[in-house]
Amino acid sequence: MASTAALTSSPRNAKKVCLFYCAETKALAERIAAESDAIELRSITWRTFEDGFPNLFISNAQGIRGQHVAFLASFSSPGVIFEQLSVIYALPKLFISSFTLVLPFFPTGTSERMEEEGDIATAFTLARILSNIPISRGGPTSLVTFDIHALQERFYFGDNILPCFDSGIPLLKARLQQLPDSDNISIAFPDDGAWKRFHKQLQHFPMIVCAKVREGNQRIVRIKEGDPKGRHVVIVDDLVQSGGTLIECQKVLASHGAAKISAYVTHGIFPNRSWQRFGEDKGGCPANGLTYFWITDSCPLTVKEVKNKPPFEVLSLASSIAATLQI
Structure with missing residues (x-):
């Protein structure tokens, strides 16, 4: 894992990355950007229509053409997944050089197998959904996730996504x-x-x-x-x-x-x-x-709840993610 000092003083040939994020991951995104001056935060307007469905807008969409783009996601509940998927599916189509999805916690990882006929392995379901992210100019999407529950879940993903399994x-x-x-x-x-x-x-x-x-x-x-x-x-x-x-x-x-x-x-x-x-x-x-x-800080909602409450102590993934975005 690269040191903070090494990342902050990014070499001239460091890959410039435009990092988008959802509301839950704003604090982690800011820490990632602080690790490297090669990472630039970009914003998305997250709104909803009166019927509750998402009304989303990617700011300065033309400005990311030809850029390396990443999105920091948090699938903390089924209710937030659809709006984030809408952005995740849209970004690769904006003529970007490459797309990386950073999903620190893969939430259905513990449901990876069947124990009897009728069980549904939702880890495979989510992997199939992410495998259908559109290809960008640079090729398949890269998926960065940490300590997925079962390593064999790598093989649940299709050929349009490249899983990068990292660890805390x-x-x-x-x-x-x-x-x-x-x-x-x-x-x-x-x-x-x-x-x-x-x-x-x-x-x-x-x-x-x-x-x-x-x-x-x-x-x-x-x-x-x-x-x-x-x-x-x-x-x-x-x-x-x-x-x-x-x-x-x-x-x-x-x-x-x-x-x-x-x-x-x-x-x-x-x-x-x-x-x-x-x-x-x-x-x-x-x-x-x-x-x-x-x-x-893979589960941002928990981090907010346990802040300054012993015995809890948060070890941030920011430096690890910043280093991985340079691969």
Whole structure:
């Protein structure tokens, strides 16, 4: 990942990029632009007609002819997807040199397979929709997304879009190196899926793997391998919804002697303000609170809610996105 200093002092041959954004991603777009003087923010007027359908306008559309263009999206709910897709489908047709869609969180990624006849894999549905983005002068659209739930979803996309799968884990590793107890960190995975997804990026840390086991009619989290005793244990996963699995993992780690417990997820979704379930460990009681809960700014609505609320700390994707836009 390129450093902020390197990006801000963009070389003369840096690719100039016109970055559009939706209302939700304005703050992140501004941080991305601050990372590099090769990135210029452009505006869209987001309005609605009286019947609720979008009334959209791309400002200075002729001014982006021949330019490299990107759009920073946030598909936070089904209701906002249509208006953003309208812009996403329109931009490549404005005679631009290339088009990049930055979608930090791919929201249907957890619905990637069928478990019985009749299940609908909506990850494939969204991938098909994005695969129909018009081709620009430079060729297929580039799609940048972070820590998609299942890597095999790359093959859900058609030939008119080129997925670029990035990760927030380098941000976590950099933050862990800044901690005063950085030499006492262990990484815990709440299940085998998280271990398979991230262990290669974190292999220089001691690891703990948890698993859900059935005891009677209950499914209980147990430690499958590793020892948390006396360690600052950081639970790592790609996303969090209600947080139930993380809390169960936290409890079992604390019961086995973890000195501190923190958590990291790239995507803090937290429907119904479920982030409120996570308190701060103020007095060495890791069973009841976390030392840190790191998330990225891939879900802008959550970022606004948890701002300045310990134990939450936001690791911005801005530098990673700015670097990726130069590829």
